[in-house]
Amino acid sequence: MTTPDPGTEVPEASAGAFRKARRTRFIHDILSQIEQAIIDGKYRVGDKLPSERQLCELFQTSRGPLREALRVLEQKGLITIKAGAYGGAFVTAVTTEQMSESLGFLLKFKGVSLAELAEFRAFLEGATAALAAKRARKTDIEHLKALIAEARAHSKRDPRHLDPLLPIDSRFHKSLAQAAGNRLFLSVLQTVYENMYQYQDKYLPREERIIKLLIKDLNEIRAAVEAGDSEAARSLMQRHVHKFNRLAEEGQKQKDKAP
Amino acid sequence: MTTPDPGTEVPEASAGAFRKARRTRFIHDILSQIEQAIIDGKYRVGDKLPSERQLCELFQTSRGPLREALRVLEQKGLITIKAGAYGGAFVTAVTTEQMSESLGFLLKFKGVSLAELAEFRAFLEGATAALAAKRARKTDIEHLKALIAEARAHSKRDPRHLDPLLPIDSRFHKSLAQAAGNRLFLSVLQTVYENMYQYQDKYLPREERIIKLLIKDLNEIRAAVEAGDSEAARSLMQRHVHKFNRLAEEGQKQKDKAP
DNA sequence: AATGGTATATTGGTAATACAATTTAATAAT
DNA sequence: ATTATTAAATTGTATTACCAATATACCATT
Numbered sequence: 246m247t248t249p250d251p252g253t254e255v256p257e258a259s260a261g262a263f264r265k266a267r268r269t270r271f272i273h274d275i276l277s278q279i280e281q282a283i284i285d286g287k288y289r290v291g292d293k294l295p296s297e298r299q300l301c302e303l304f305q306t307s308r309g310p311l312r313e314a315l316r317v318l319e320q321k322g323l324i325t326i327k328a329g330a331y332g333g334a335f336v337t338a339v340t341t342e343q344m345s346e347s348l349g350f351l352l353k354f355k356g357v358s359l360a361e362l363a364e365f366r367a368f369l370e371g372a373t374a375a376l377a378a379k380r381a382r383k384t385d386i387e388h389l390k391a392l393i394a395e396a397r398a399h400s401k402r403d404p405r406h407l408d409p410l411l412p413i414d415s416r417f418h419k420s421l422a423q424a425a426g427n428r429l430f431l432s433v434l435q436t437v438y439e440n441m442y443q444y445q446d447k448y449l450p451r452e453e454r455i456i457k458l459l460i461k462d463l464n465e466i467r468a469a470v471e472a473g474d475s476e477a478a479r480s481l482m483q484r485h486v487h488k489f490n491r492l493a494e495e496g497q498k499q500k501d502k503a504p
Numbered sequence: 505m506t507t508p509d510p511g512t513e514v515p516e517a518s519a520g521a522f523r524k525a526r527r528t529r530f531i532h533d534i535l536s537q538i539e540q541a542i543i544d545g546k547y548r549v550g551d552k553l554p555s556e557r558q559l560c561e562l563f564q565t566s567r568g569p570l571r572e573a574l575r576v577l578e579q580k581g582l583i584t585i586k587a588g589a590y591g592g593a594f595v596t597a598v599t600t601e602q603m604s605e606s607l608g609f610l611l612k613f614k615g616v617s618l619a620e621l622a623e624f625r626a627f628l629e630g631a632t633a634a635l636a637a638k639r640a641r642k643t644d645i646e647h648l649k650a651l652i653a654e655a656r657a658h659s660k661r662d663p664r665h666l667d668p669l670l671p672i673d674s675r676f677h678k679s680l681a682q683a684a685g686n687r688l689f690l691s692v693l694q695t696v697y698e699n700m701y702q703y704q705d706k707y708l709p710r711e712e713r714i715i716k717l718l719i720k721d722l723n724e725i726r727a728a729v730e731a732g733d734s735e736a737a738r739s740l741m742q743r744h745v746h747k748f749n750r751l752a753e754e755g756q757k758q759k760d761k762a763p
Numbered sequence: 764a765a766t767g768g769t770a771t772a773t774t775g776g777t778a779a780t781a782c783a784a785t786t787t788a789a790t791a792a793t
Numbered sequence: 794a795t796t797a798t799t800a801a802a803t804t805g806t807a808t809t810a811c812c813a814a815t816a817t818a819c820c821a822t823t
Binding site for chain 2: 272284309312313314316317319320321322323338339341343344346347348350351352353354355356357361362364365368369372376427428429430432433
Binding site: 330 | 786
């Protein structure tokens with residue numbers, strides 16, 4: 246399903262009638278069989294695949310190639326492997342981890358700048374907020390309110406420490422994505438976060454006004470979402486993201502000057 | 505860099521100060537070393553890594569685990585492996601392939617519907633068009649015009665065949681993403697395409713009006729982009745995407761009725 | 764001269780076996 | 794009841810050998 250599969254191949258550039266006549270490795274066959282079995286639901290999350298030796302029997306191969314295949318499946322995020330008695334290969338729920346890593350490579354090697362990532366994030370979160378404004382239910386709104394209340398409590402107890410607020414901020418954005426009712430937005434958002442995390446929060450200036458600003462922004466967004474005003478939600482969110490990105494950029498310059 | 509790396513670890517849920525003290529497998533070390541070497545530019549695209557036997561010497565390990573590591577790197581899209589004399593592991597340029605696959609798994613296992621994918625695509629392409637309207641250069645516009653001209657030529661020569669137009673359509677969208685001047689949009693767009701390809705085009709009704717509609721839509725978008733009207737470009741593009749998605753959905757229902 | 768075949772050395776691909784390390788569960792000892 | 798020990802299953806690693814693919818250089822045929 247993933248690699249050039251003769252069966253489902255799309256005749257895009259059908260100019261050339263031939264494709265590379267590469268002979269498939271064993272592990273390709275093993276991989277696609279196991280993948281298919283998982284996709285077909287023959288193995289569900291939590292299920293244990295047969296032991297390596299048994300799989301060797303089944304596929305009529307030796308442990309070398311088989312372990313290579315298992316390693317690839319592990320990398321794809323489909324299984325996790327535990328050693329020891331009652332260990333083995335267990336089917337796991339897919340996460341955004343692999344997608345994040347792939348995106349990370351693209352960022353690194355394609356030379357995508359943080360500015361580009363921030364721009365993408367602004368669009369993404371803007372759209373997320375707009376959707377949330379249309380679809381958020383009462384419980385979603387309450388959840389957002391609770392998060393803001395939590396943030397306020399923190400800031401009252403300790404008006405100078407930004408760090409405890411950052412995870413709350415993160416949860417706010419993710420809750421919003423959840424309220425948007427499209428899991429794809431949430432997944433992509435998480436992927437973006439996992440890749441800009443290190444930069445964004447690290448360089449925000451640790452000042453009281455930042456905390457106030459953050460809470461104010463979030464609350465305005467919440468209000469727009471609650472009012473069902475999707476355009477306002479989008480606009481507020483985009484401005485918020487851009488604003489905080491600018492703050493982080495400036496903070497980074499400051500730090501670079503006097504480390 | 506990918507897996508739990510003590511160095512760059514982010515204190516997200518800094519509630520738990522400790523991370524699982526799992527004894528790292530050999531291949532983790534091997535992986536991170538090779539990955540780092542590639543990231544650091546010690547090996548560039550096209551370069552050949554040492555042969556398996558030599559790598560075994562370097563890492564003081566046997567071929568089994570080493571090959572597992574190479575297989576994982578291959579899966580990550582960092583290297584390709586060729587057999588035979590003068591073969592070996594060659595560093596390759598990263599593509600969107602892995603990200604596409606990861607997204608594909610998320611779609612399959614998280615039960616993300618095609619409707620959700622289409623919604624995401626509409627947002628993405630809308631944003632892309634809006635950006636392109638702001639940033640497209642003369643050469644970009646000319647490229648878009650050339651594609652439309654090509655499409656028109658096809659439709660004149662053969663007014664009934666939609667299929668030759670679909671690749672042109674695809675190129676149009678990708679060119680637009682290129683003109684948007686943010687490689688991230690292009691990468692994500694490609695990722696989405698690679699995952700909805702099979703569905704979208706397959707079920708479009710093969711009627712003459714569809715061809716006319718397609719060309720008309722593209723040209724209107726091109727005009728908005730050329731005029732620098734980003735809001736119009738976004739709106740036109742979003743409507744276009746939704747429209748064609750609806751057509752494909754209806755076509756699918758038709759085909760399901762009478763196969 | 765051009766083409767096609769063939770040897771060869773290099774390198775990845777597979778197999779088989781043995782042992783080490785890890786982990787859980789059952790058991791024994793305190 | 795708690796703790797230490799043992800046993801069994803399973804992955805992790807090492808070694809060795811051989812098979813298969815392939816770029817190169819050389820040779821043969823036309």
